[in-house]
Amino acid sequence: MTSSGTSSAAGDLPREESTDPLPEAMTGVLGAYERHLVSERDLTPHTVRAYVADVAGMLDHASRLGHTDVTTIDLRTLRSWLAKQQTLGLSRTTLARRATAARVFTAWLARTGRAAQDAGASLGSPKKHTSLPPVLRADEASDLIRAAADRADDGSPVGLRDVAMLELLYATGIRVGELTGLDVDDIDRERNVVRVLGKGRKERTVPFGRPAARALDFWLKHGRPQLAVPGSGAAVFLGARGGRIDQRAVRTMVHRRIADVPGAPDIGPHGLRHTAATHLLEGGADLRSVQELLGHASLATTQLYTHVTTDRLRRAYQQAHPRA
16 A cells, blocks of 8 residues: 555656655654664664665655655565666665665564564565685685795784784684784684674684694784784784774785785685685585684575685686596
């Protein structure tokens, strides 16, 4: 059912977009939804902003179609909104994200009694193109860390830090945000594990090997004290001014060090995460274990790496087998 002034005839288009604010009833619901995301879902500020922005865009579209409150928003309205986004040339990934945002919102409306039914329950998403992420070969990963270690031979604290970060990223496959968020107490050297706080603030424990352990020890004993200042706190990795290093600085460092490896693909910290997962699977690790190590909520996410390893195996076969 649509509100007064909203036609349900095929081919309906919203009236010309304006800068008018949302109807008061919609604004109030949007505010309540934002509070729900913050207090009950415990999402990160970035995720909350993205969800609220997507829902606000959908509500604006519904308003221009003539809806004055959320109770009359139906599946047709949602599909019309996504179709409008598609005409603007947005990527499939963006469209899929916005469809997800709409479904989460309408499910919340129904669950909290703000709508009689879940209008987005049958809303489909455009399928995203699955691209195989570039990864390093095992020899390239070794060359990467060796080149960084050669640069750190002068004993500079920044050089020691960079080696330790590269070793830990490759050894564990943790995200760059998880790396920069590490505190000294998160590293257990007796068991060689690191405790990280992942997406959704879910904590997990990830093991690392002896090379990473040695690099961490050297950084903590000889490098970190040279950069530490009274405001450093418990951060494991510090920037040049002594504060907790930020994600942008880590990404810049990884790209610079990758440039020292001839022929290696230009990857960042997330590429090292892909590399770690790929090498684990190629070495015989099972999907469930890799899922737990990476902190994936769904096994389907981890299965992407099986496509990577299968693709590499296929290329090797085609290059090496006389009957390929």
